[in-house]
Amino acid sequence: MAGYLDLLPKPKANTVNAGLASPKLSTLRSIFGEPRENYTGDCQPITGPLKNRVITKSVGPFKCTGVDVAVDALRDILATVKAEVPDLYEILGSAGMACARKVKLRQPDGTIKLGTNPSNHSWGLAVDIKLAGTLDLHGDDKCYRGLLILSRYFNAAGWYWGVSFPTEDAMHFEVAETTLRRWKKEGLL
Numbered sequence: 691m692a693g694y695l696d697l698l699p700k701p702k703a704n705t706v707n708a709g710l711a712s713p714k715l716s717t718l719r720s721i722f723g724e725p726r727e728n729y730t731g732d733c734q735p736i737t738g739p740l741k742n743r744v745i746t747k748s749v750g751p752f753k754c755t756g757v758d759v760a761v762d763a764l765r766d767i768l769a770t771v772k773a774e775v776p777d778l779y780e781i782l783g784s785a786g787m788a789c790a791r792k793v794k795l796r797q798p799d800g801t802i803k804l805g806t807n808p809s810n811h812s813w814g815l816a817v818d819i820k821l822a823g824t825l826d827l828h829g830d831d832k833c834y835r836g837l838l839i840l841s842r843y844f845n846a847a848g849w850y851w852g853v854s855f856p857t858e859d860a861m862h863f864e865v866a867e868t869t870l871r872r873w874k875k876e877g878l879l
């Protein structure tokens with residue numbers, strides 16, 4: 691394997707996610723409504739009107755549950771990865787996409803604090819990626835080399851990489867604000 695699990699310092703914020711931003715809660719709520727009435731720290735089903743757009747299907751290396759357009763976009767991204775970096779594609783896995791819960795923030799002492807807002811996973815528009823069955827450690831300001839390579843493909847398709855969140859989250863990729871607005875304009879949402 692080509693060092694995909696090597697740990698690198700997280701890249702400078704201005705070298706990734708060019709022109710992309712994490713979607714605002716207000717945008718998510720205006721396009722999709724609220725995924726459910728209440729949230730805890732655990733994954734719960736999407737029960738709001740959005741549930742009619744949630745599908746489960748294979749995106750190539752694994753199955754995903756999420757908003758139909760996002761699941762199809764993810765499948766296209768991973769097909770490009772398969773064509774160009776097949777040995778990276780071989781080790782891709784997922785820790786999930788749709789999951790209605792509060793944001794989880796890993797603290798410097800390793801404990802998890804629940805945020806006040808729902809995670810973007812609640813809308814089924816974000817995916818957590820595993821490499822060779824392993825999750826990149828949340829909040830350590832480092833990332834796997836393989837995720838850095840993968841981020842180029844996600845960024846090119848208009849997905850935001852969580853490495854630049856205030857609490858580093860390199861396993862996390864989500865449909866960016868501008869991409870959501872474009873899909874809405876194109877009538878896909």
Ligand SMILES: [Zn+2]
Nearest residue numbers: 816817818862
């Ligand atoms: Zn995530």
